[in-house]
Amino acid sequence: MLAIVGFSFSPHLLPIVAAADTAMDAQAIAERIQPVGKVRLLGKPEPVIEEKIPDTLSHENQEQELIPAPKLTRSDYPNIGVSSRSVVWLIAQLHLFFAAFVLAVPLFVLVIELIGFKTGDWRFDDMAHEFMKISLSAYSITALFGGTLAFALFLLYPQFMAYMMRVFNTQTLIYAALFFAESALLYIYYYGWNAMRYGDAKWVHLTIGLLLNVVGTTLLVVANSWASFTMAPSGVNEMGAITGNIWEIMKGPLWNPLNLHRFIANIAFGGAIVGAYAAYKFLSAKTQAEKAHYDWMGYTSNFIAILAFLPLPFAGYWLMAEIYAYSQQMGITAMGGILAWLFVVQAVLIGTILLAGNYYLWSGMSRTQGSERYTWLIKYIAFVLVVGFLIWVTPHTLILSPDEVATLGGSHHHLLGPLGIMPAKNIAVNLMLIFTFLSFQLYRRSDKIITVPWAKAGNALIVAIYVVAIVNVIFAGVYYGYFTNTVYKVGSSVIQVMSTLMVIISCVVIDTFMFKGAKILPSHWGKVSDRSQYALFALPIAFTWLMALMGYVRSSVRTHWHVYTVMKDNSPENYIPAIGHAGNMITIATLLFLVIILFIFWLASLSSTKQAPPVEQTATGGA
Amino acid sequence: MPVLVKVLGFSLALTLGFTLVTNLLPQIEGEAPVEKTLDISAFTEESFIALGEELFKGNGTCTLCHNNMGRAPDIPVMNMVETSQERLADNRYKGEAKDAESYLRESMLNPGIYVVKGYGKKGSNDTQSPMPIVDKAPIQLSDIEIDAVIAYMQAKDGNLVTVALPTAEAASPPAKAEKTVQQATPTIAQNAEQAITQYGCTACHSLLEIESPVGPDLRDVGTRLDTEEIRQSILEPNAVIAEGYFPMMPSDFAERMRVKELEMIVQYLAEQSGE
Numbered sequence: 001m002l003a004i005v006g007f008s009f010s011p012h013l014l015p016i017v018a019a020a021d022t023a024m025d026a027q028a029i030a031e032r033i034q035p036v037g038k039v040r041l042l043g044k045p046e047p048v049i050e051e052k053i054p055d056t057l058s059h060e061n062q063e064q065e066l067i068p069a070p071k072l073t074r075s076d077y078p079n080i081g082v083s084s085r086s087v088v089w090l091i092a093q094l095h096l097f098f099a100a101f102v103l104a105v106p107l108f109v110l111v112i113e114l115i116g117f118k119t120g121d122w123r124f125d126d127m128a129h130e131f132m133k134i135s136l137s138a139y140s141i142t143a144l145f146g147g148t149l150a151f152a153l154f155l156l157y158p159q160f161m162a163y164m165m166r167v168f169n170t171q172t173l174i175y176a177a178l179f180f181a182e183s184a185l186l187y188i189y190y191y192g193w194n195a196m197r198y199g200d201a202k203w204v205h206l207t208i209g210l211l212l213n214v215v216g217t218t219l220l221v222v223a224n225s226w227a228s229f230t231m232a233p234s235g236v237n238e239m240g241a242i243t244g245n246i247w248e249i250m251k252g253p254l255w256n257p258l259n260l261h262r263f264i265a266n267i268a269f270g271g272a273i274v275g276a277y278a279a280y281k282f283l284s285a286k287t288q289a290e291k292a293h294y295d296w297m298g299y300t301s302n303f304i305a306i307l308a309f310l311p312l313p314f315a316g317y318w319l320m321a322e323i324y325a326y327s328q329q330m331g332i333t334a335m336g337g338i339l340a341w342l343f344v345v346q347a348v349l350i351g352t353i354l355l356a357g358n359y360y361l362w363s364g365m366s367r368t369q370g371s372e373r374y375t376w377l378i379k380y381i382a383f384v385l386v387v388g389f390l391i392w393v394t395p396h397t398l399i400l401s402p403d404e405v406a407t408l409g410g411s412h413h414h415l416l417g418p419l420g421i422m423p424a425k426n427i428a429v430n431l432m433l434i435f436t437f438l439s440f441q442l443y444r445r446s447d448k449i450i451t452v453p454w455a456k457a458g459n460a461l462i463v464a465i466y467v468v469a470i471v472n473v474i475f476a477g478v479y480y481g482y483f484t485n486t487v488y489k490v491g492s493s494v495i496q497v498m499s500t501l502m503v504i505i506s507c508v509v510i511d512t513f514m515f516k517g518a519k520i521l522p523s524h525w526g527k528v529s530d531r532s533q534y535a536l537f538a539l540p541i542a543f544t545w546l547m548a549l550m551g552y553v554r555s556s557v558r559t560h561w562h563v564y565t566v567m568k569d570n571s572p573e574n575y576i577p578a579i580g581h582a583g584n585m586i587t588i589a590t591l592l593f594l595v596i597i598l599f600i601f602w603l604a605s606l607s608s609t610k611q612a613p614p615v616e617q618t619a620t621g622g623a
Numbered sequence: 624m625p626v627l628v629k630v631l632g633f634s635l636a637l638t639l640g641f642t643l644v645t646n647l648l649p650q651i652e653g654e655a656p657v658e659k660t661l662d663i664s665a666f667t668e669e670s671f672i673a674l675g676e677e678l679f680k681g682n683g684t685c686t687l688c689h690n691n692m693g694r695a696p697d698i699p700v701m702n703m704v705e706t707s708q709e710r711l712a713d714n715r716y717k718g719e720a721k722d723a724e725s726y727l728r729e730s731m732l733n734p735g736i737y738v739v740k741g742y743g744k745k746g747s748n749d750t751q752s753p754m755p756i757v758d759k760a761p762i763q764l765s766d767i768e769i770d771a772v773i774a775y776m777q778a779k780d781g782n783l784v785t786v787a788l789p790t791a792e793a794a795s796p797p798a799k800a801e802k803t804v805q806q807a808t809p810t811i812a813q814n815a816e817q818a819i820t821q822y823g824c825t826a827c828h829s830l831l832e833i834e835s836p837v838g839p840d841l842r843d844v845g846t847r848l849d850t851e852e853i854r855q856s857i858l859e860p861n862a863v864i865a866e867g868y869f870p871m872m873p874s875d876f877a878e879r880m881r882v883k884e885l886e887m888i889v890q891y892l893a894e895q896s897g898e
C-alpha cells in the first residue's frame with residue numbers, strides 16, 4: 001500500500017500506483033519519484049531522499065517570479081514636445097558612427113604596426129600612430145554620445161529600458177567595466193607608442209594593441225546582443241518573461257550574423273574615414289613630401305576599406321538568410337514589403353562606393369608608367385560596373401497603387417521584372433566585386449615587371465580563373481534564379497560567393513608567387529590628381545550614409561514592437577517612417593558626423609602644429 | 624577656395640544627392656496595426672467577410688507571403704475550399720480536420736501539420752512550415768478574426784460560407800494582447816508541443832529544447848512517473864511538491880485545459896525518457 005505525502009486521497013490513482021509498486025522498496029520508490037514526488041510506504045518511515053538541489057537553483061532563482069514584459073499604453077511615453085524617436089535616432093546613429101570608427105581603427109592599426117615592425121619600414125609605424133591620433137579624439141566623442149543616448153533612452157522610453165535592464169541585468173555593468181579596460185588600454189597603446197617602439201618593447205606594445213582589440217571586439221558583441229535581442233528575442237518566453245540565463249539571452253539567432261556583419265563593416269568604415277583624413281591632408285599639403293606621404297596613406301586606407309568591403313555583401317547575405325530563417329515575415333518585410341524601395345537606395349550607395357573605389361585605383365595607376373599595359377581594360381571594367389549597378393537598382397517587388405499597376409501592365413515590368421529578383425542582383429553584385437578585384441589586381445601589377453619563367457602560364461591561369469568564375473556566377477544565377485522553385489533560388493548565391501572568393505584568394509596567392517624577383521618600377525607618390533582625392537571623400541560619405549540606412553532597416557523590421565513578438569511599441573511613433581523621412585534623418589546624422597569628424601581632423605593637425613617662438617623685441621630707441 | 628570649403632561642399636552635394644533619391648521614391652509609411660473594437664451584434668455575413676478580407680490583406684500580413692511571388696501558395700487566385708478538399712485527401716495529410724473550414728483553421732493555428740510540397744522550410748524536406756501561427760505574436764489574430772479570414776477565403780470564390788457569425792458568448796475579449804502566463808488561451812491546441820507552449824509549461828520546466836531551472840526537469844519525467852502520476856501532477860500540482868522546489872505551479876489547469884489537451888500533454892510527457 002502506498003500513500004503519497006500531501007496527496008488528498010485519489011481513488012483513481014491509488015490502485016494503479018499501489019499495484020505497480022508492491023515489489024518496490026523505499027529506495028526504489030525514492031529513485032523513481034525523485035525529484036517530483038516525495039513518497040513513503042504506509043506504515044513505514046519516510047525514505048531518505050538525498051538533497052540534490054541543482055546548482056543553477058540559487059535561492060534568488062527560487063524566488064524569482066516570471067514577470068512578463070510590460071504592456072505599454074501611450075501614457076507610458078513621456079512627451080518632451082519633440083519627436084522622441086527622432087531624438088533617439090540621431091543620438092544613437094551618431095554614437096554608432098563614432099563607436100564603429102574607434103573600434104575599427106585599432107584593428108587595422110595593429111596590423112599596420114606589425115607590418116612596419118616586421119619589414120623595418122617605419123613609414124608604416126608612423127602611419128599607424130597617426131591613425132590612432134585621429135581615433136583617440138573620436139573615442140571621447142563616442143563616450144559622450146553613448147552617455148547622452150543612455151539618458152535619452154531612459155528619459156523617453158523608460159519602460160522599455162526598465163525591461164531591457166531586467167533582461168540584461170548585470171551584463172550592463174560588465175559592459176561598463178569593459179569600457180574602463182578599453183579606455184586604459186587605448187591610452188597606454190597611444191601614449192606608449194614612442195616609449196615602446198623598438199626591440200622587445202615593441203612586442204609589449206603590440207600585445208597591448210591586441211588586448212585593446214580583444215576588449216573592443218567584446219564591447220561590440222555585447223552591445224550587438226542588445227540589438228539582436230530586440231529583433232529576435234531568446235531566453236524569454238512568449239510573454240517576455242525571462243526563462244534563460246544571460247548567455248541564452250545573448251545568443252539569439254541573429255547575434256552572430258550581426259556580429260560578423262558589423263565587425264567587417266566597421267573595418268571598411270574605419271578605413272574609409274582615415275582615407276578621407278589622408279585626402280584632406282593631401283589637398284592641404286604644401287610640400288611634395290607631404291603630398292607623397294598622404295597619397296600613400298590614402299592609398300593604404302582605400303586598400304583597407306575596399307578589402308573589408310569585398311566580403312561584406314556575403315556577411316549581409318548571411319544575416320538576411322538568418323532573418324528569413326527566424327521569421328519569414330520579418331525577412332519579407334525587409335526585402336519584399338514596405339522597405340523594398342530602400343534597397344534601391346542601397347544599390348545607389350554601394351554603386352557609389354564601388355565606382356569611387358575603382359576610380360581611385362585607376363587614378364592611382366598614373367603613379368607609375370608600368371600601368372600603361374593595363375589601361376585598355378579600364379573601360380570594360382567600368383562598363384561591367386555600370387551595367388551591374390543598373391541591374392542592382394532595378395526594383396522588383398513593390399507596393400504599387402492600382403494606377404501604377406495599370407501603367408506598368410502588371411505587378412512587374414515584363415522586361416525589367418526578371419532583372420529585379422535576387423538572382424539577377426546576385427549576378428550583378430558578384431560581377432561588380434570580381435571586377436573591382438580586377439582593378440585592384442591591375443593596380444598592384446602596374447609597378448611590376450614579372451620575371452618568373454612561368455609568367456605566361458601564370459597569367460593564363462589567372463585569366464582562366466576569371467573566365468570560369470564569371471561563367472559560373474552567371475550560369476548559377478540564371479539556372480537557379482529562373483529555372484527552379486523560389487526556395488532554391490537563393491541556393492545560387494553559395495556557388496556565386498564561392499566563385500568570387502575563389503578569384504580573390506587564388507589570384508592573391510598566384511600573384512604572390514609571381515611577384516617574387518619582379519622588377520619594381522618607380523612609383524611617384526603624390527603624383528595623382530586632386531580629383532582622385534574626392535573619390536576618397538565619396539567613400540566615407542557613402543559608407544556613413546549606407547550604415548545609417550541599414551540601421552533604419554534593421555530597426556524597422558521589428559515593425560510595431562520594441563522587442564519583436566514580446567513587447568509592443570505603443571508610442572505615438574510606432575510606425576515605420578517613409579523612406580524620404582528616413583533619408584532626411586540619415587542626412588542630418590551624416591552631416592553632423594562629417595562636421596565633427598572634420599573638427600577631429602583639425603584637432604589632429606593642431607596637435608602637431610607648433611607656434612614659432614616670439615622674436616625678442618630689442619629696444620631700438622630711447623625716450 | 625579653401626580646401627575645407629571644397630570638401631564640405633562636395634560632401635554636402637553628395638549627401639543631398641542621396642537624400643534626393645529617397646525623396647523621389649514613393650513615400651509609404653508602415654502603419655502599426657490598429658486594434659478595432661468589434662460590435663458582435665452588428666455583423667452581417669457581408670461585413671464579416673469584408674473584415675476577413677481586410678485582415679487577410681492587412682493586419683494578418685497574409686499577403687506578405689501568399690502572393691504570386693512563389694514564396695507561399697498564391698491564395699488570392701486559388702479556390703481554397705477545393706484546395707482544402709484536395710489536401711484533406713492527400714496521404715501526407717496527418718491533421719484532424721474533416722472539412723474545408725476546419726482545415727483552414729487548422730492550417731492557420733498549426734501550419735506545420737500539413738506543408739504544401741515545395742513550400743517547407745529550407746532543408747526540412749517540407750516537414751516544417753515557415754508560416755507563423757496566426758494567433759501568436761507578431762500576428763495575434765483573435766478567434767473571431769480567424770473565423771472572418773476563413774469566411775473570406777470561402778466566399779472569395781463563391782463558395783458557401785460555413786463559418787457561423789460570432790456571438791457574444793464566442794467573443795473572446797481581445798485575448799490577443801491580454802494573455803498572461805496565468806491565463807488560458809481560447810485556442811484548442813492541435814498537438815502536445817503546441818499545448819505545452821500554450822500553457823506556458825516551458826516557462827518553468829525544461830522541455831522542448833528549452834531549459835528552465837524553476838521547476839523540475841521534465842525531459843526524463845517518463846522514467847520517473849507513469850501517466851496517472853503525470854496527470855495528477857498537472858491537475859493537482861500542489862499535492863506533491865518535488866524536493867527542492869516551491870509550490871508555485873498554477874492549480875487551475877483542470878478548469879483551463881481541454882481534456883484532449885491534457886491527454887496530449889500527459890502522453891507526450893510519459894514518452895520523455897531523457898534521450
